Amino acid sequence: MERAEALSKDPLQQLLIAIGFLIEQAEQAAREQADGPAPGCLFGSYAYEIDSFVPEVHAILKNSALFWRTLVREKLEQVATRHPPRAEVDLDALADGLLVAFEGGFIMGRMLEEPEQLARQLRNYRTYLELLFGLAS
Numbered sequence: 001m002e003r004a005e006a007l008s009k010d011p012l013q014q015l016l017i018a019i020g021f022l023i024e025q026a027e028q029a030a031r032e033q034a035d036g037p038a039p040g041c042l043f044g045s046y047a048y049e050i051d052s053f054v055p056e057v058h059a060i061l062k063n064s065a066l067f068w069r070t071l072v073r074e075k076l077e078q079v080a081t082r083h084p085p086r087a088e089v090d091l092d093a094l095a096d097g098l099l100v101a102f103e104g105g106f107i108m109g110r111m112l113e114e115p116e117q118l119a120r121q122l123r124n125y126r127t128y129l130e131l132l133f134g135l136a137s
Contacts (some may be wrong), residue, residue: 011078012133019098019126023119026105031113036125068096083133094132101125 004017041099074093080091105118 002074010082011075012083012129012135013026013070015079016126016129016135017076019122020130023126024120026119026122029117030109030119049050065096065099067100071095072098079133083135085132086134087132089132097125097128 001014001018003021004014007017008014048061069092070094073091076091080089100123101124102118105121108121109115
């Protein structure tokens with residue numbers, strides 16, 4: 001997020017730029033994996049098997065998810081102040097949506113053997129933000 005914040009003063013643009021950086025990384029990973037299995041995510045793998053781990057691992061996963069929720073939520077609060085959303089929205093759920101798109105993109109990519117799924121899901125999330133906060137019509 002720091003890199004995106006250095007490129008724009010507008011919180012919506014900062015968030016969209018940060019997601020753009022994630023998309024670039026996902027596209028690069030997809031190109032590198034074009035002939036092999038789709039990449040996975042260790043975080044998602046652990047989360048899926050959370051009951052198999054000691055409580056300390058569960059706490060690490062929970063704290064990581066809450067860290068991302070807080071980071072994105074704080075930015076979304078700034079966005080909503082400057083660009084009121086076109087519809088009522090739960091900012092915690094919207095913040096979680098980035099992690100959902102990220103982890104879900106890994107899962108879909110592996111299931112469908114389509115490494116580009118991660119970038120596609122992140123692009124959809126970015127488009128949703130643009131529509132919600134008034135950048136797209």
